[in-house]
Amino acid sequence: MTRYAFFQDQIVPIEQAQVSIMTHTFNYGTGCFAGIRAYWNDDTGELNVFRLEDHYKRFLESANLLRAELPYTPADLSAVTLELLAREGWRQDAYIRPLHYKTDEIIGVRVHGLTDAVAIFSVPMGDYLARGGIHACVSSWRRVDDNAIPARGKIIGAYANSSLIKSDAVLSGFDEAIVLNQDGHVSEGSAANLMLIRDGALITPPITDNILEGIVRRSLMTLAREELGLTVVERSIDRSELYRADEAFFCGTGVQIAPIARIDHRDIGNGGIGPITQQLSDLFFRVVRGQEPKYSAWLTKAPALESIETNE
Numbered sequence: 001m002t003r004y005a006f007f008q009d010q011i012v013p014i015e016q017a018q019v020s021i022m023t024h025t026f027n028y029g030t031g032c033f034a035g036i037r038a039y040w041n042d043d044t045g046e047l048n049v050f051r052l053e054d055h056y057k058r059f060l061e062s063a064n065l066l067r068a069e070l071p072y073t074p075a076d077l078s079a080v081t082l083e084l085l086a087r088e089g090w091r092q093d094a095y096i097r098p099l100h101y102k103t104d105e106i107i108g109v110r111v112h113g114l115t116d117a118v119a120i121f122s123v124p125m126g127d128y129l130a131r132g133g134i135h136a137c138v139s140s141w142r143r144v145d146d147n148a149i150p151a152r153g154k155i156i157g158a159y160a161n162s163s164l165i166k167s168d169a170v171l172s173g174f175d176e177a178i179v180l181n182q183d184g185h186v187s188e189g190s191a192a193n194l195m196l197i198r199d200g201a202l203i204t205p206p207i208t209d210n211i212l213e214g215i216v217r218r219s220l221m222t223l224a225r226e227e228l229g230l231t232v233v234e235r236s237i238d239r240s241e242l243y244r245a246d247e248a249f250f251c252g253t254g255v256q257i258a259p260i261a262r263i264d265h266r267d268i269g270n271g272g273i274g275p276i277t278q279q280l281s282d283l284f285f286r287v288v289r290g291q292e293p294k295y296s297a298w299l300t301k302a303p304a305l306e307s308i309e310t311n312e
């Protein structure tokens, strides 16, 4: 089976999508990326991409932080992605990875005056974290600060920070870590946002606490307000509040919704999956699988290959 990628403005067999070791972004991390999920629905035989254009809007904003000048709109990149998916023909859940990078093969740190490019590939993907209630620790690392590498941009170099956070947690026997910002407030997970339930309200750190402005986070805030009638509060969270939460979970494209059963060896609630987390999770999975018509605008159906070829 041939695998494909979008590379140098064309969809090519993935083996042809190669860059030199001298590439600026490979040397200095001066690029950004996105992570987008496509959900397979067995009943309808459709692959639906979740919030496709919203992901590309954030992607282009991240690239802009790195002074990239890319000749694409979110709609252009969405169209290319749908064509790529049609060629890949996944009949299972998939993950799409758009990359922005600086192609120049030069030595020297800067982000201006360089050539920017976009590449996109996709892979099949199931759950990234277990969804049965995980054990998280508070990391001894701090989240990259907005005045160092902006966390609101999904900047490649900043994922060395995420990787250190994740590995130290896993090698110490935890499933995932919660990381604090420079002020000591809760920021997020290594590659996911964090939400707590306290006294029936959903609480999540504000976008000014060095988090990635997550698309799943935003979607869940809407679902919690509109469908579950919850009060949603964006405010700074102290470390010790984590231990007092009734429920806690990570959310994001990769992790989807990953309930947290324990933090630093302390049970959260009764140490299982909390009832509100369960309700929100059930709703979220109905939405992404296309079973909630009210939210169908969040989904874009990947076309069949024939319809793409007919258009050529």
Ligand SMILES: Cc1ncc(COP(=O)(O)O)c(C=O)c1O
Binding pocket: 035, 162, 188, 189, 190, 191, 192, 193, 211, 212, 213, 214, 215, 216, 217, 251, 252, 253, 254
């Ligand atoms: C650091 C970080 N925070 C949060 C998220 C969640 O963002 P989104 O819901 O847009 O996937 C991600 C990516 O998935 C991430 O890498």
